[in-house]
Amino acid sequence: MKKIALALVLTCTILTACGNKQAQNCENDDCCKDANAVVNAIMERRSIRKYKDTAVEKELLQQIAECGINAPNAVNAQNWAVRITTDKALINGIRGTYNAPALIFVAGRTGVDCGLMGENMMLAAHSLGLGTVCLGGPVGAVKSNADLMSKLAIPDGMELQFLIAVGYPDEQPDAKPRNKEVIKFLE
Ligand SMILES: Cc1cc2nc3c(=O)[nH]c(=O)nc-3n(C[C@H](O)[C@H](O)[C@H](O)COP(=O)(O)O)c2cc1C
Numbered sequence: 001m002k003k004i005a006l007a008l009v010l011t012c013t014i015l016t017a018c019g020n021k022q023a024q025n026c027e028n029d030d031c032c033k034d035a036n037a038v039v040n041a042i043m044e045r046r047s048i049r050k051y052k053d054t055a056v057e058k059e060l061l062q063q064i065a066e067c068g069i070n071a072p073n074a075v076n077a078q079n080w081a082v083r084i085t086t087d088k089a090l091i092n093g094i095r096g097t098y099n100a101p102a103l104i105f106v107a108g109r110t111g112v113d114c115g116l117m118g119e120n121m122m123l124a125a126h127s128l129g130l131g132t133v134c135l136g137g138p139v140g141a142v143k144s145n146a147d148l149m150s151k152l153a154i155p156d157g158m159e160l161q162f163l164i165a166v167g168y169p170d171e172q173p174d175a176k177p178r179n180k181e182v183i184k185f186l187e
Helices: 002-023 035-042 058-068 088-090 109-125 139-143 144-153
Strands: 080-085 104-108 129-136 160-168
Touching: 035 109, 058 080, 058 104, 058 109, 080 109, 088 104, 104 109, 109 129, 109 160, 139 144, 139 160
Parallel strands: none
Antiparallel strands: 080 104, 104 160, 129 160
């Protein structure tokens, strides 16, 4: 009887702790890991701007890109292109890429489709233990670098929309606050 009571108390304590964690943007805590993998990944993901000097496996980058192209896109036209590099000299030649060991370039006809693709890739990377940051800042510099643009070979009619830096995270930034006032249910 004592054992059952102890088990009940323990279960209640764990459930309460998990509930609180989720309410506060579930942190890296095994307690909440299995509650809902997708929701957890969304709430845990943060932009990472400090990376370990560890190469990212090509298979993982491929997997991340394939998650990207599985994003919803208008009439499944798939008007997008993904370019991936782990070339350190190339990456470090682009300012604002945080010395990341890998860089993904996303080009497309519509920013909407590409945005959905980008988030798919960043969530996939997060769930594979990798950190990312979406980068709009360097787009102008990349576009005006003819050498780099010829390497990227972006198809006609598409535009470079953003880059994604990828690497093993060397920081754990706190969640930036979100304004929940933007959400309204119609009465
Ligand atoms: C379209 C877009 C462009 C961004 N460009 C940059 C950038 O150039 N440099 C940077 O450090 N972060 C950039 N970010 C990351 C945002 O600053 C970051 O997502 C935001 O502050 C929220 O933080 P979080 O991702 O950790 O939740 C960009 C994000 C998006 C969606």
